[in-house]
Amino acid sequence: MPRITLTSVLVDDQAKALAFYTDVLGFVVKNDVPLGEHRWLTVVGPGEPDGVELLLEPDEHPAARVFKDALVADGIPFTSFAVDDVHATYEQLAARGVRFTQPPASMGPVVTAVLDDTCGNLIQLTSPA
Secondary structure (H helix, E strand, C coil), rough: CCCEEEEEEEEECCCHHHHHHHHCCCEEEEEEEECCCEEEEEEECCCCCCEEEEEEECCCCCCHHHHHHHHHHHCCCCEEEEEECHHHHHHHHHHHHCEEEEEEECCCCEEEEEEEEECCCCEEEECCC
């Protein structure tokens, strides 16, 4: 059975994304390998060094930026992260200046909120209701 070991989020600036995903969201650097103009730059959840890696992938391909812009224009998150309590996480991140496009909202069995990652993506947070 295949396993998910890596997923990616397309970012407009890897240094800015690294600062946001580590300093603001609390992810931890897993790999930071220089590759010419860009880096193989992955982060993992704190306390999950062998967890799924999130690649902060440059959005250099022209289709990537069009895709991202269309999702943001329609308010559609690019990906989703689980948290223990969306309400508490929302308060913590909002206090750090994170811009939310959707405050916590009950969606049946889950609570969701949507934030702007400052790199051209909307990211959904979810927790059990």
